[in-house]
Amino acid sequence: MIARRQFNLLTAAAFGALSFAAPGLAADPVTIGAVEILTGPNNKYGLAIKNGFDLALEEVNKAGGVLGAPLSIAYEDTAGNKDQAINAVRNLIGTKNVPLILGPTLSNEMFAAGPVANQRKIPIVGTSTTANGITAIGPYVFRTSLPEADVVPVTLKTARDKLGVKKVAVMYGNDDAFTKSGYDVMKAALEKLGIETVATETFGGKDTDFSAQLTKIKALNPDAIVVSALVEAGSGILLAKKALGFPAKVRVIGGNGLNAPKIGEIAGDAADGTIVGSPWFIGKPDPANQRFVTTYKAKYGADPDQFAAQAYDTLFIVADAIKAAGAADPEKIKDALGKVKRTGVLGSFAFTADRDPADTTGVVVIEMKDGRFGLLP
Amino acid sequence: MMHTLDNFLFTYQSLIYALGVNSLLALSMYVVLAVGQLSLGQAAFMGVGAYSSALLTLKFGVPFPVALVVAAAAPSLLAFVIGAPTLRLSGVYLAIATIGLGEVLRIFFLNWDYAGGALGLNGIPELAGFIWIFGALTIALAGFVAICRSRVGRAMEAIRADEAAAGVMGVNLPAYKLGALVVSAAIAGVAGAFNAHVSSFIGPNEYGFDAAVTILSFALLGGIGSPFGPVIGALVLTALPEALRPLHDYRLVINGLIIVCVVIYLPGGLLPWRISRIGARK
Numbered sequence: 001m002i003a004r005r006q007f008n009l010l011t012a013a014a015f016g017a018l019s020f021a022a023p024g025l026a027a028d029p030v031t032i033g034a035v036e037i038l039t040g041p042n043n044k045y046g047l048a049i050k051n052g053f054d055l056a057l058e059e060v061n062k063a064g065g066v067l068g069a070p071l072s073i074a075y076e077d078t079a080g081n082k083d084q085a086i087n088a089v090r091n092l093i094g095t096k097n098v099p100l101i102l103g104p105t106l107s108n109e110m111f112a113a114g115p116v117a118n119q120r121k122i123p124i125v126g127t128s129t130t131a132n133g134i135t136a137i138g139p140y141v142f143r144t145s146l147p148e149a150d151v152v153p154v155t156l157k158t159a160r161d162k163l164g165v166k167k168v169a170v171m172y173g174n175d176d177a178f179t180k181s182g183y184d185v186m187k188a189a190l191e192k193l194g195i196e197t198v199a200t201e202t203f204g205g206k207d208t209d210f211s212a213q214l215t216k217i218k219a220l221n222p223d224a225i226v227v228s229a230l231v232e233a234g235s236g237i238l239l240a241k242k243a244l245g246f247p248a249k250v251r252v253i254g255g256n257g258l259n260a261p262k263i264g265e266i267a268g269d270a271a272d273g274t275i276v277g278s279p280w281f282i283g284k285p286d287p288a289n290q291r292f293v294t295t296y297k298a299k300y301g302a303d304p305d306q307f308a309a310q311a312y313d314t315l316f317i318v319a320d321a322i323k324a325a326g327a328a329d330p331e332k333i334k335d336a337l338g339k340v341k342r343t344g345v346l347g348s349f350a351f352t353a354d355r356d357p358a359d360t361t362g363v364v365v366i367e368m369k370d371g372r373f374g375l376l377p
Numbered sequence: 378m379m380h381t382l383d384n385f386l387f388t389y390q391s392l393i394y395a396l397g398v399n400s401l402l403a404l405s406m407y408v409v410l411a412v413g414q415l416s417l418g419q420a421a422f423m424g425v426g427a428y429s430s431a432l433l434t435l436k437f438g439v440p441f442p443v444a445l446v447v448a449a450a451a452p453s454l455l456a457f458v459i460g461a462p463t464l465r466l467s468g469v470y471l472a473i474a475t476i477g478l479g480e481v482l483r484i485f486f487l488n489w490d491y492a493g494g495a496l497g498l499n500g501i502p503e504l505a506g507f508i509w510i511f512g513a514l515t516i517a518l519a520g521f522v523a524i525c526r527s528r529v530g531r532a533m534e535a536i537r538a539d540e541a542a543a544g545v546m547g548v549n550l551p552a553y554k555l556g557a558l559v560v561s562a563a564i565a566g567v568a569g570a571f572n573a574h575v576s577s578f579i580g581p582n583e584y585g586f587d588a589a590v591t592i593l594s595f596a597l598l599g600g601i602g603s604p605f606g607p608v609i610g611a612l613v614l615t616a617l618p619e620a621l622r623p624l625h626d627y628r629l630v631i632n633g634l635i636i637v638c639v640v641i642y643l644p645g646g647l648l649p650w651r652i653s654r655i656g657a658r659k
Binding site: 038082090108111116133176179 | 385488495496577581
């Protein structure tokens with residue numbers, strides 16, 4: 001082992017000396033796969049994730065790569081389609097022989113593609129799959145994104161303790177896996193925290209009129225409205241809430257779907273006071289995060305979002321695991337992943353025995369004010 | 378060599394299954410188009426087949442062949458109920474009724490918590506395989522070729538060419554149309570069952586209007602002169618996005634471009650020819 005490491009160092013040093021004009025490592029790269037939505041309507045998620053990976057990849061390779069060779073990523077597109085996600089995973093495993101796969105982007109894609117990787121005993125690491133039951137697919141399925149079940153209770157507890165929220169009304173979209181499972185989590189957390197639910201109303205993801213539900217809710221006079229919705233419907237609810245003249249102290253408490261700067265753009269000042277929990281926030285003051293935000297902006301000319309941040313951290317976690325495994329071997333990487341401990345832009349990270357993120361201390365509660373999110377004072 | 382073949386099969390296994398399943402769906406569309414009707418409920422029939430068979434094998438451990446029979450019977454029954462009143466009318470009523478059926482079923486599956494609601498069903502056992510899917514496809518194709526060459530096939534073609542004339546010649550229009558719809562629903566249901574039992578996850582939004590239009594496009598791209606046309610259409614439309622994978626970001630652009638070119642330059646579809654008949658003149 002020692003002899004081998006010395007050998008690697010020697011070769012690296014030798015090649016480094018030979019080719020100092022073009023920095024980089026000469027050995028064959030260690031290639032891992034990534035399956036993300038790079039085309040189609042949901043590609044904003046996949047592209048943010050790819051940017052996060054690429055930025056981290058650059059830094060990993062600048063610091064010497066893994067196993068004495070550069071790390072590289074083979075991307076495959078799913079277009080947001082579960083069958084294409086399966087094909088992409090099969091392609092990466094069958095023809096490119098990757099020892100690990102990052103992605104896919106959506107939970108539904110993971111439910112389809114995860115079993116394929118698991119059956120072939122190739123570790124697959126989701127960076128944005130938050131639905132319940134993802135890691136139950138099998139022992140080779142990991143995720144680095146905090147499930148909603150970890151984020152929502154923090155948000156609601158903060159609302160209860162800091163803002164004195166005692167009774168709420170709940171609204172959720174019942175035709176979408178993401179918003180429905182968000183509601184299930186909210187319901188359980190509300191019961192556990194002893195917050196009274198005065199009404200539960202549903203809507204469809206493409207609805208534009210929410211006045212019936214909100215008129216009913218207004219009559220019940222809750223302290224806040226808990227909403228599980230994606231951006232479009234969520235913004236519609238915020239606008240309707242303002243139009244119906246709710247008092248300003250009745251806030252909307254959102255799930256991860258409302259954790260998007262876009263609601264400020266669409267709903268304007270109607271969005272003020274909205275609070276959501278987030279595994280990451282661009283304004284987190286710690287130096288690691290600030291450095292990430294600056295380099296990301298310099299490279300891509302845009303602000304990073306939480307998907308980019310999660311991807312950025314994940315690539316370092318994976319690189320650590322490959323280094324610890326000592327070989328590009330799926331079985332060894334899988335064992336090493338379980339032991340990785342690391343502090344990144346999302347806070348400290350380790351996997352639980354069930355391959356979910358162990359630490360929720362990185363969750364921050366943020367508030368919408370004047371069209372922008374800021375930390376809740 | 379063995380290893381290479383193994384890896385090749387592993388890589389393209391789902392694609393090969395999808396080719397078979399989509400070919401069956403294209404055939405199910407063909408049966409309806411062959412009597413001059415338009416159904417946009419094929420995705421819904423597929424969904425009923427997928428859900429009914431998946432619930433049976435997943436929750437009750439029913440053997441796959443039995444589940445397959447139910448997957449064919451349940452959508453057929455539905456097609457009968459929808460088709461019997463609407464097919465007696467001429468015009469676009471079947472298309473409208475089947476769009477409605479698809480929407481109703483989607484909402485039903487979304488709100489049916491026993492079947493997973495919006496979260497769908499996952500962990501469906503992988504029971505269908507190469508032999509099942511391509512066996513069924515071969516049988517269906519052989520069946521349609523036989524029908525095309527028979528009296529029934531001629532009657533269907535007559536209905537498609539001129540409904541009124543065919544009726545005057547003594548073709549029982551409602552019976553033919555209803556029969557075609559029921560058979561088509563059964564095939565779509567079987568395809569749905571295969572799809573559920575090779576991809577391990579199904580959700581209610583997979584069987585909506587988009588899927589119905591995709592199935593229709595298989596048949597239109599391939600041409601509906603013979604049963605082979607829709608199958609070719611399904612093979613091309615399924616394999617194309619995968620074959621174009623090396624083009625990365627441009628693949629869906631090229632994919633769309635190829636389809637547009639086919640529609641413009643081959644309006645009759647890729648395979649416009651009819652099956653030749655024994656004793657047919659010309």
